[in-house]
Amino acid sequence: MRRLASWLPEWASPWAAAGFVVVLVALYALPLVVVLDPYTHGILTQTFMFVAAALAWNWLGGYVGQISFGHAAMFGVGGFVTARLLLSTDLPFFAAWVVGGLVAGVYGLLWGHPTLRLRGPYFAIATIGVGEATRLVATFWSSFTGGSSGISLPIPSGDFKQALYWYALYFMAAVVLLSYYLRKSRIGLGLLAIKGDVDAAGDVGVSATFYQDVVLVLSGIVVGISGGFYASFFSFIEPSDMFGFERSISLVLMGVIGGIGTILGAALGAVVYVILQENLIASYPDLYLGLYGLLLVAVILFEPLGLSGLLMRGARLVGYRPGAGVAAGGIGGAAATEATGGAPEEEPTLEEARP
Amino acid sequence: MTALLEGHSVSKHFGGLKAVDEVDFHLDEGEILGLIGPNGAGKTTLFSVITGSIPPTSGRVVLEGKDIAGRPAHRVVHSGACRTHQIVRPFARLTILENVVVGILYGRTAGHRPKTMGGARSEARDLLDFVGLGDRAASFPAELTLAGRKKLEVARALGARPRVLLLDEVVSGLNPVETQTLVELIRSVRQRDMSIIMIEHVMQAVMGVSDRVMVLDYGKKIAEGPPGQISRDPRVIEAYLGEEPEETENPDDGTESQGA
Numbered sequence: 001m002r003r004l005a006s007w008l009p010e011w012a013s014p015w016a017a018a019g020f021v022v023v024l025v026a027l028y029a030l031p032l033v034v035v036l037d038p039y040t041h042g043i044l045t046q047t048f049m050f051v052a053a054a055l056a057w058n059w060l061g062g063y064v065g066q067i068s069f070g071h072a073a074m075f076g077v078g079g080f081v082t083a084r085l086l087l088s089t090d091l092p093f094f095a096a097w098v099v100g101g102l103v104a105g106v107y108g109l110l111w112g113h114p115t116l117r118l119r120g121p122y123f124a125i126a127t128i129g130v131g132e133a134t135r136l137v138a139t140f141w142s143s144f145t146g147g148s149s150g151i152s153l154p155i156p157s158g159d160f161k162q163a164l165y166w167y168a169l170y171f172m173a174a175v176v177l178l179s180y181y182l183r184k185s186r187i188g189l190g191l192l193a194i195k196g197d198v199d200a201a202g203d204v205g206v207s208a209t210f211y212q213d214v215v216l217v218l219s220g221i222v223v224g225i226s227g228g229f230y231a232s233f234f235s236f237i238e239p240s241d242m243f244g245f246e247r248s249i250s251l252v253l254m255g256v257i258g259g260i261g262t263i264l265g266a267a268l269g270a271v272v273y274v275i276l277q278e279n280l281i282a283s284y285p286d287l288y289l290g291l292y293g294l295l296l297v298a299v300i301l302f303e304p305l306g307l308s309g310l311l312m313r314g315a316r317l318v319g320y321r322p323g324a325g326v327a328a329g330g331i332g333g334a335a336a337t338e339a340t341g342g343a344p345e346e347e348p349t350l351e352e353a354r355p
Numbered sequence: 356m357t358a359l360l361e362g363h364s365v366s367k368h369f370g371g372l373k374a375v376d377e378v379d380f381h382l383d384e385g386e387i388l389g390l391i392g393p394n395g396a397g398k399t400t401l402f403s404v405i406t407g408s409i410p411p412t413s414g415r416v417v418l419e420g421k422d423i424a425g426r427p428a429h430r431v432v433h434s435g436a437c438r439t440h441q442i443v444r445p446f447a448r449l450t451i452l453e454n455v456v457v458g459i460l461y462g463r464t465a466g467h468r469p470k471t472m473g474g475a476r477s478e479a480r481d482l483l484d485f486v487g488l489g490d491r492a493a494s495f496p497a498e499l500t501l502a503g504r505k506k507l508e509v510a511r512a513l514g515a516r517p518r519v520l521l522l523d524e525v526v527s528g529l530n531p532v533e534t535q536t537l538v539e540l541i542r543s544v545r546q547r548d549m550s551i552i553m554i555e556h557v558m559q560a561v562m563g564v565s566d567r568v569m570v571l572d573y574g575k576k577i578a579e580g581p582p583g584q585i586s587r588d589p590r591v592i593e594a595y596l597g598e599e600p601e602e603t604e605n606p607d608d609g610t611e612s613q614g615a
Contacts, residue, residue, distance in 0.1 A: 202428035
């Protein structure tokens with residue numbers, strides 16, 4: 001372990017790296033070892049994509065503390081740009097995803113640069129406006145988005161559907177790595193400082209404007225790529241689904257359910273969200289939004305750190321004292337290497353979980 | 356004119372209130388300048404203007420020959436002036452060590468900061484030792500006493516290696532023993548090739564440490580000089596004790612509510 005640790009980058013903890021590799025290999029091998037029925041196969045593929053999107057949302061919502069209710073804008077932009085590229089050019093699909101993501105990132109910068117100087121609820125409200133405005137423009141710009149009837153892509157072959165599983169997995173793995181890097185590196189400390197006190201951060205040299213813009217662009221790129229992937233996966237997209245407020249809310253929900261500000265949490269949140277959505281929509285198509293609402297209230301009231309908070313509680317019950325950075329909404333992140341053993345308990349505050 | 360930091364008729368108005376009114380000041384290399392004045396005199400506002408938290412209404416602030424007035428706070432830090440806060444503002448969710456690491460990794464320009472996180476952490480540990488928080492590195496700021504948090508403010512600002520350190524009431528609210536340790540700390544900071552402007556209400560502290568003292572009242576500079584002279588200056592005594600003025604020296608700019 002120590003040998004391994006020596007050539008790992010400074011920001012990676014050896015145990016987290018080992019866990020990451022194990023999970024990755026297991027997921028990679030799963031469809032090769034077990035015969036997955038198409039439904040499960042599809043759900044897993046979607047889950048990988050949503051994990052990536054939820055992590056990207058969490059960079060802004062969890063690391064910087066700027067809760068966005070407008071990420072559907074980037075999801076949709078990425079999706080439609082990808083779809084149009086695939087329909088009218090010979091670009092390979094992965095290049096189309098990347099271009100879609102980049103356009104989405106630029107779009108994010110466009111609205112984010114002016115709005116990110118707002119803090120807390122004011123920023124959140126602004127993002128609702130951005131998301132809805134984008135949805136309306138997209139709905140009426142029918143030459144590009146197909147209006148309310150949407151656009152269809154050629155139905156992909158079965159092999160391609162199979163391959164999407166691994167593409168989604170690689171994408172997710174890359175985003176997980178980027179999440180750890182953002183969290184544990186110099187940038188991560190700066191983001192947490194901005195989250196803690198934006199003015200005090202400026203007074204020790206952190207440019208909030210610059211780092212927030214950078215994070216939003218990165219977040220937009222990843223969410224945009226997710227949108228492009230979504231388009232390829234379903235071969236049909238329409239504005240009210242891609243740009244809908246529910247799309248934005250779903251990213252907030254994944255973050256809150258899993259535990260805002262944590263990497264494991266955002267990933268778990270996405271998994272739970274997909275499971276709930278599949279089951280709730282199937283059983284209670286009229287009620288599921290209400291149930292999400294109840295879930296949100298319950299999480300915020302009882303365990304503001306969400307699933308990762310529950311996990312930490314469980315871990316403490318069996319006597320494990322997590323280092324500050326393991327999974328706890330560990331703002332104490334980089335302290336993990338400190339190996340202090342008895343890092344003080346995270347005192348989850350309502351504020352950090354409140355969307 | 357070899358002053359490290361100079362202000363030329365610096366003003367900051369909030370609507371009709373002239374919080375800082377045409378103030379000239381200078382700070383020489385290696386000097387400790389005390390900044391005193393009654394509550395509401397504009398001391399902290401002057402700090403905020405110097406360090407870029409708020410832009411001045413008019414005037415110039417020149418640090419090492421460069422006009423820094425109106426630059427955003429983080430660029431002022433990179434130019435070489437860093438402040439602490441009167442009401443301490445640690446990053447509550449970062450450990451004490453990490454708080455200082457932020458100062459080290461963000462307060463300096465790219466060429467002067469450590470290349471690795473490990474390097475930054477060991478520098479931060481040295482700074483914590485220096486201010487006397489060495490054994491608290493892994494704790495969170497909320498676990499410190501007020502004196503500890505004030506030291507953390509200083510350590511975090513020192514991490515930026517500023518040429519000019521602006522201390523906003525680091526001693527107030529502390530007991531005499533704690534005050535003494537902070538005063539010693541301020542003296543030893545000077546050995547680090549830094550010049551200091553300190554706002555302070557605790558007269559023993561400010562008079563004992565400062566080479567020179569500047570007095571603000573209603574946003575205007577009313578006196579400046581060596582500590583011994585300032586403490587006998589009738590205008591200063593008047594500003595603090597509110598003696599019956601024979602004649603108002605400063606025209607009241609609609610700020611009657613400010614009790615002197």
